[in-house]
Amino acid sequence: MKKSVAILFAFIITQFQAQQGAYYQQYAKYKMDIDVNAEKFTYTGNQTLEYTNNSPDELKVVYFHLYWNAFKPNSMMDQRVAGQGKNGDGRLQKDGISRLASIPKDQEGSQNIHWIRQNGKELKFEVQETVMKVYLAEPIKPNSKTTFTMNWDAVIPQQIRRSGRNNKEGIDMTMTQWYPKISEYDYDGWAAFDYVGREFHAPFADFDVTIKINKDYIVGAGGTLLNPSEVKGYEASAKIKADKNKATWKWTAKNMLDFAWAADKDYSVESFEVPQGPKVYFVYQKNDKTKYWTEAKPYISKYFQIMNSRFGKYAYPSYAFIQGGDGGMEYGMCTMILGEAEGLEDLMGLMIHEGSHSWYQQMLATNEPMRPWMDEGFTSYAESIVMHELFPPKDDRPNAFVEKLDAYRNIVKRGIEEPAVWLGDHHDNGTAYSFASYVKGELYLVQLGYIVGEGNLAKIMTEYFKEWSMKHPSDRDFLHIAQQISGMDLKWFHHYWINTIKTIDYGIKDVKYDGKSTTITLVNKSQVPMPIDFSVITTDNKIVTYQIPLNMTRTWKTKDAYGDFTTLNYWPWTQKEYTLTIPYSKSQLKVLGIDFSQRMADVNPEDNFVEVK
Known part of the structure; x- marks a missing residue:
């Protein structure tokens, strides 16, 4: 081999290995001091952020999210809601008109950055709506750390979507x-998505947060409270340490995506221990409208035990269900949910869904804006399983997913x-987004269980967590x-189910009987091929069940929790x-x-069965 060719070959191999490099993830450590003016719904903040670049890339800029800048007239969120009209998120509009357009000036959300420094050097930055681009004084080299300091003030917005003041x-x-x-920042670059109402993403981080607020307030948060004896609500004998009528709350949290909290004068705080963890907090306004919270405690305890044994051990010391927000939204070690419910089962459905995001958003921290179906869909799958166990159906439905399958068929029929596969914020229809992310994401796992067998699916889920x-x-x-x-081989299934809207539709075309046997002709009437379980x-x-493998899987299912079967020749x-x-x-x-x-998510199951007469 000539020397020049050898050098070129070595270069190509090196580049290929670099592209297939070892997994890495960034890390952050926040130290924040917050002073809240509760009367004016504003606060001032100081932040020190130690950022570790574990990537092989030299970073010359960094990006920050300033989510609250979305809550004002003519923001990108307002424009998106207005553009979608009645097809958008109903919580963001009224009669098809964006609610953000009418936010009063003094209730517009804002995060005003006064300055940001890197290792003491002041930096140039530009705010692009909800994203701040920061030009570094010195690049952050691979496998090195840098420290940012920052000062800002913020206006807590009118509560419209998830965050804000005075929820309903x-x-x-x-x-x-x-x-x-x-x-x-990862192999795909910076996840600097504009916030227009949907999901979030961030590196794992440690948080050290000090909050000064009027001493009459009780704070609930996703984290560990370091001074419960000095603040209101957590210990009966607490002696509130106040500085000019303000109490200081000290919180810490480790290895989480974010830190969220809520504050109200009328909160009650209740806690209980789940066997083998975690400690659970209920932070809510205790009244007739929230009466089901008390009944929920043993169900929540059982819920965590099921999740820990079936999907993987919850990693954090505590979890808080906090009344707030506009429905339900997951954060590190907590969720914000509406407290009022029509019944215990309704409240539990909300709590279990949001709690399950601790597995499929926090601990398994997929990029939600890019792949919302992995977050919402996997969470919904866990919710269906747990709700089926906690509240067994009164009818004889064959599995926990019948309602979701029917919902999917209805949305297909609506066209x-x-x-x-679409980015979360880029769905044109709010209902279509919900079904693509929640329902079809959940049914991805249901179809996978049908293809590979429920035992294999259980192993897949636990190994994925591990x-x-x-x-x-x-x-991938x-x-x-x-x-x-x-x-x-499952690439074909993944492609059809996630990248397309093609459907499954099999049927029984013909049945012929003779003296000793019966011959059945099946037909695939749509675009998505599947292996078939045929029974009599x-x-x-x-x-008696016969499995008809699909040739594309290359290996056939050998057993399933739904019964034994005889394997026939494959179906090309x-x-x-x-x-x-x-x-x-x-x-x-x-x-x-x-x-x-x-x-199986057959869109027309009516022709799948024949009653022999």
Whole structure:
């Protein structure tokens, strides 16, 4: 080999290895001192941020999120809501008109940065709506740290979406995404997404937060309170240390994506221990409208035990359910939820969904703006499983996902489905976003269980948590684990289900009986191929199942929690029809059909079953 060719070959190999480099993630440490003017709904803040660049890249700029800048007339959020009209998020509009357009001037959200410094050197910065671009005095080299200091003041906005003052249930302050937060940087670059109403993303960080606020307020937060004996609400014998009528709250939290808190004069604080952890706090206005919170405690205790055993151990010492916000939204070690509910099951559904984000948003910290289906969908899957166990259905539904499957079929029939692969904020229809992220994301796992078997799916979920907890996994990482455990090729499924809106639609085309056997012809009437579980019920009430593999999986399912089966020859994905013959005559059969478990998201299941008469 000539020397020049050898050098070129070595260079190519080096570049390839660099592209396939080891996983890394950035880290941040915040120290914040906050002074709140509760009467005017403003605060001032000082922040020291130690930022660690674990990437192989030299960083010449950094980006911060200033989320509250969205809450004002003619912001990007206001423009987005106005542009979507009645197709947008109903919480952000009234009669199709953006609620942000009418926010009074003195209630507009703002985060006004006075200055920012890097290692003592003042920096140039520019604010682009909800994103602040900062030009560094010195690049942050790979595997090195730098320290930013910052001073700012903020106006707590009118409560419209998640954050703000005076929510509809009378909570004074919901303080979420309230501080200048550094963006995540990874192989895809800076996650400097504009905030127009949807999801969040950030690097893992430690937080040391001191909050000064009127001594009459009680604060609930996602973190550990360091001085409970000096503030109101957490200890009966607390002696409030006040400085000019203000109490000082000291909070700490480790290895989280964000720090959120809320404050109200009428909060009650209740706590209880879950066996094997965590300690749970209820921070809410205790009255007739929130009466179900008391009943919820044993259910929440059981909920954490189920999640810990089925999906992975909750990593933090505590979790707080805090009344605030405009519905439900997850944060580090806490959620903000509306406190009023029509019944215990309604309240539990909200608490369980938001709590489950601790697994599929906080500990498994996927990029929500890019892949909301991994966050909302996986969380909804866990919610369905736990709710099915805590509140067993009174009917004889075959699985925990029947309602979600019906909801998916309805949205397909309406013709407004949008691909789950779209960026969260870039869905054109609010309902389509919800179904792509929540419902189709959940059904991704349901379909996966149908394809690989429920036992394999359980292993996939626990291995996913084991390998990627406290990291930033992508769908590629999840798919890699799914293929490793199942031994199947699943790229085709992932592509169809996430990147397209193509549908599954199988049916029984023909049944022919003779004296000793029955021949059935099945047909794939739509675009998405699937392996098929075909079953019969005999006249002596036995269920006999045949698995028809799909050739693209290359390896076949060997067992499933829904019963034993006999494996037949595979069905090539290019072939529209498939014929099988079973050793049962007409007189021996009662019912035959596709997918007795009713897990497959067939958009037209009516032709999947035949009653033998």
